[in-house]
Amino acid sequence: MDYHTEARSCSSDQDALVQLCHILPPLPSALRYYDEFDDTIRSIRNPDSEKVISLIAHGTTSYIDFSERRLEAATIFKHVLAFMLINELSPSSIVNYFSKLHQLCDTDVLNIAESSPTTIGKIWTILRARNLTQGAYVLAKHILSLLCEYRWNGWSNDYRIFLKTALPLPHSDKYAAVRSGDVFLSADEEALIVRHLDNMVESLQASNCITNAELIDAGMLLCAYQFAMRPVQIGILGMRNVRIWYDEISATPTVHLTFHAAKQRGNKSRIPLPRRVKREWAPIFININARLIADGKAENEKFFQVKSSNEVSSRISGLVRRIIKSDDLGTATDLRHTAAQRLVDAGANHEELADFMGHAQTNTGLVYYTTSASHAERVNKALGASEIYRRVAKFAHDRFISNEELSTLKSDQQIGAVPHGIPIAGIGGCQSGQSACPYNPITSCYGCRKFMPVADKGLHESVLADMRKIVLFFESSSRGDMKSPAYMQLQRTIAEIQAIIEELEENKR
Incomplete structure (x- = not known):
């Protein structure tokens, strides 16, 4: 029987979850998904019988625990998981949504299963009144998408747009910190980062003892500060994506890196993002590469030898906070926002910003223009005439002399x-x-x-x-x-x- 074409209704004489599970097809023996961080296909074996399912996202293993759920509710959630993977949602997004699984009880799942397009409004209003996190409501919408897929109780794929527009999510302004300016490093703090990278190069040229960890931390910081790369993009940078060559113009080699944008809206493959390292900082990458080769590392290995994007994020934020002496500011995301605003303040247009940030669409970066200084303010900033941009911290120098x-x-x-x-x-x-x-x-x-x-x-x-x-x-x-x-x-x-x-x-x- 084709469950995708025949509409099924919920009868009053039997539990809706039991009825829904009856019409759902058996789960496959293995659910497969692509692990971008390790560039491999992974499998979830026997999902139907597993009470705890592990999912690897960006190098970190997360666990989805169904052991405390009613059997039918667990089965429905497993079908939602399979549906997400089939539709190629990123493992990190799936982990994020299922981390809110505990906020939806079995009764919530039952109420959703009993709903129809004409009754979901009341059920949704009750759910919204509980002030759950946005991820919990998204997970609930995925259950409704499953009902649409199997034409359950009046639902069908014709209601996809209805799910997006008629069932509101909690308001969330993901750029609130950008609008307030809380994520931007000051000019003083940026100068400290630049000096740290400069000092690292000086130490390398002076043959000072620099540990592998210190050198790699500096390289990852450079990628976040100069190129505004996300931790996952930095973490998956491979040795084959680092090109070093000498020319006759300068004694310092040129270093080109090729990062990759994650799958974007409307794109089926990752977009390469070539970047050139500032020549003065090239020795950082040259030395890392030399040490990797000396250790016998292969071209398909990760350049920074990290295990997860969480490790990248932690090491970058830890280093930056030590440099700028901050307890909160200094994450890789803060560096990314700061780099974007720095580019916009310098006069970059929408296309240049989108190319720099790896955005698939130019309107993604509009928030930086709304918070950017006007052209006249940029001139004042350069002249040092604007009080907004005046430095208040004492700059580092050795000492005054006569x-x-x-x-x-x-x-x-x-x-x-x-x-x-x-x-x-x-x-x-x-x-x-x-x-x-x-x-x-x-x-x-x-x-x-x-x-x-x-x-x-x-x-x-x-x-x-x-x-x-x-x-x-x-x-x-x-x-x-x-x-x-x-x-x-x-x-x-x-x-x-x-x-x-x-x-x-x-x-x-």
Whole structure:
């Protein structure tokens, strides 16, 4: 008999769950699903007889316990699970929904099984009055979808749209923290992350002893900070997805990574997301790769050697919180939101943001534009004129020195350069020396922990005025330059110069 075409009704002389289970086909001997994290097909053996079913999502095993449920209710939930897997819902979504299984009792399942399109409204109102989590209501809707699939008690696939529109879920604003700005790292905190990655490279070049864990943590942090990648995308990055090659232009190799977007709406396969590592930070990946090869790791193994996306998330948040000294801010998601807002504030359009974030549709990132500064505010930010963007924290530098102390330093330690055609000298000294520093002089010195600024407020005010002239030149010549790396570096340099000036003013009080 074809249960998909013949409508079945619930009679009053027998329990609805018993009747529903009677018309459901036997569960298959094995339920199969794709494990994206380990790139393998997994099976759930004998689901009909198992009281506890395990499901692996992103490297973590979760357990769905049916042992305390009535036999018929457990059978219906197992059919819902099978239905989800057949329709290729991601294992992580399934785990999320079934984690709310305890919120729906057997009586709830019975009431849903007894419902029809004309009576579900009252039942749904009673359920909504209990203020369950959204996942519990989604799970209840999947039971109704099962009833539609088997044309039970007046339900049919014609009611799919009805289920989506007529049965409301609790209101949930998943971007509430973005709108409030609670997830964004400050410029000071971003600077600390950049300095940590810079220091890691310096330690590698100085042949300091860096453990594998420290090196891998830095690599994962880089992926989250520079590329806004999710923990699962970072975790599944394979050795074959890391390309390193040398060219004749620079002594530092170029490193390209190929991440993959998870299955998106309307797409049947994962979309490759190629990214190039900032050249100054390339040694982090070069060293990780060299150590993996030395350990005999194969190309099909994970680059960061992690067991789950939860491990990636935990290690990134732990590292960031130690760096920025925070108890809550600093998750990989916070870094992702911060990177998106940073790109939008720099003037990126919708298509550029969607490409950067790996979004399938451009409207997914609209929230970042509603919270973004206007064009005029971006200019003010670059000029350091907007109080909203003024830095309040003291920037890291070695110590202030006098002009006399500056003159006694070696010539290589006395900072001088011609940034954007403007000659600047005498701003301070460098512990390492300019020849040993891979970064641009002047623009990269302010904020560096090895920078020894002279205690001359007027000199730094003069440099600040010169930097502002360059910003105004960028603005008047081309709006497109506002999102260039050079322009964004000027923003940070101006804010760091202001911090030095403010510190000198405080010292005089």
